[in-house]
Amino acid sequence: MRAALRFLLLTIAFLLATRFAGWWGVPLLALAWGARSGGDGWSASAAAVVAWAALLLRDAAFGPLGEVMLTLGAIVHVPPVLLVAATLVLPALLAASAAVVGGALADRRREASSATRVRER
Numbered sequence: 001m002r003a004a005l006r007f008l009l010l011t012i013a014f015l016l017a018t019r020f021a022g023w024w025g026v027p028l029l030a031l032a033w034g035a036r037s038g039g040d041g042w043s044a045s046a047a048a049v050v051a052w053a054a055l056l057l058r059d060a061a062f063g064p065l066g067e068v069m070l071t072l073g074a075i076v077h078v079p080p081v082l083l084v085a086a087t088l089v090l091p092a093l094l095a096a097s098a099a100v101v102g103g104a105l106a107d108r109r110r111e112a113s114s115a116t117r118v119r120e121r
Contacts, residue, residue: 006043007043011050027098031098033099039100044099045091048094049095052087066080
């Protein structure tokens with residue numbers, strides 16, 4: 001139950017970050033999440049995908065997303081479903097990579113901090 005709530009809150013955070021900062025919000029939030037969670041790229045990636053899927057569903061319900069996908073698909077000669085898939089792959093890759101980097105940076109900082117304390121003794 002606690003993991004589900006954590007995932008839901010992370011998904012809402014990705015949704016809000018995307019809404020207010022655009023796609024840049026995904027790696028920025030994922031970097032912070034990775035530093036806090038020890039580099040958990042899987043949950044960051046999944047939450048970002050769910051958030052972007054929710055945004056796509058909202059756009060499909062209230063806008064001409066279907067028409068846009070058909071037109072864009074015709075322009076680039078790919079089926080619209082591939083455009084949706086590519087749209088969802090982007091936040092997955094951004095979130096996973098940024099979370100892993102955030103975890104690595106946090107580990108490195110902790111190691112440097114502990115090495116400094118050892119030298120001071």
